[in-house]
Amino acid sequence: MRKPILIALLGGLLIAALALPALAQNTPARKGFVGFSCEPPRFQVFEAPNPYGGLIMMDTKTGESWQRIIVNSPAGIQIRWLPLARGGAKEGESIIWQ
Numbered sequence: 821m822r823k824p825i826l827i828a829l830l831g832g833l834l835i836a837a838l839a840l841p842a843l844a845q846n847t848p849a850r851k852g853f854v855g856f857s858c859e860p861p862r863f864q865v866f867e868a869p870n871p872y873g874g875l876i877m878m879d880t881k882t883g884e885s886w887q888r889i890i891v892n893s894p895a896g897i898q899i900r901w902l903p904l905a906r907g908g909a910k911e912g913e914s915i916i917w918q
Contacts, residue, residue, distance in 0.1 A: 868887070
């Protein structure tokens with residue numbers, strides 16, 4: 821009695837597992853890409869090159885970014901995220917991208 825129920829249950833699970841890719845959200849086809857894709861995480865952390873150095877965290881929805889700083893005080897070491905100002909070159913300045 822248990823064997824037919826177990827076989828039917830496993831068969832149902834197999835059918836459900838095979839149907840999952842068909843139920844997944846359709847994404848545009850990419851050449852040479854096989855698999856699923858999703859949105860990137862909202863907050864992404866990057867290692868900044870010199871002269872900045874350290875870690876930079878960016879909010880991909882708003883474009884705001886923060887730099888990680890380490891503060892050493894008599895109360896102990898703290899890690900903080902300092903907001904970075906957005907903006908381009910000011911009067912008399914130029915931006916050089918390396």
